[in-house]
Amino acid sequence: xxxxxxxxxxxxxxxxxxxxxxxxxxxxxxxxxxxxxxxxxxxxxxxxxxxxxxxxxxxxxxxxxxxxxxxxxxxxxxxxxxxxxxxxxxxxxxxxxxxxxxxxxxxxxxxxxxxxxxxxxxxxxxxxxxxxxxxxxxxxxxxxxxxxxxxxxxxxxxxxxxxxxxxxxxxxxxxxxxx
Numbered sequence: 307x308x309x310x311x312x313x314x315x316x317x318x319x320x321x322x323x324x325x326x327x328x329x330x331x332x333x334x335x336x337x338x339x340x341x342x343x344x345x346x347x348x349x350x351x352x353x354x355x356x357x358x359x360x361x362x363x364x365x366x367x368x369x370x371x372x373x374x375x376x377x378x379x380x381x382x383x384x385x386x387x388x389x390x391x392x393x394x395x396x397x398x399x400x401x402x403x404x405x406x407x408x409x410x411x412x413x414x415x416x417x418x419x420x421x422x423x424x425x426x427x428x429x430x431x432x433x434x435x436x437x438x439x440x441x442x443x444x445x446x447x448x449x450x451x452x453x454x455x456x457x458x459x460x461x462x463x464x465x466x467x468x469x470x471x472x473x474x475x476x477x478x479x480x481x482x483x484x485x
Contacts, residue, residue: 320342320390325395325420328356332356343387344387376427388431418455433464438456
């Protein structure tokens, strides 16, 4: 699932990237002229790759989103953040079609942590958009209640949600994972 970005935002500001991984999603936004001010992921090898590919500007940090605050993100960036957008892709393993995880898996709650931080940024200074990327399994019947709670959390953060299943190969990504 991916929230669409309005073309008028191109080159119009700064982003915060949550669950950044090695930075593929971020790269697309950077190519569109936006600038990631801080990126976080819990996996150190992902952050090592992220920063290696952006040697002129280290913005990736190892951090657990579930315990992050806006103040901590500000400290990581070295200043107060007022992003135009918040982007990210929480871990999808518990929502994928191949998953056999129980309902108590910590990963199930990570999309709500994304929404919590998005809400904080939007209350601080209006955020124009967010992109929440995940797998098609999230919208399947098995996760219907969980998906509704995620959408509700984005609503409480001040956003309406437009969900769409997209295939990354349609956007020049070298993988084919149909919805």
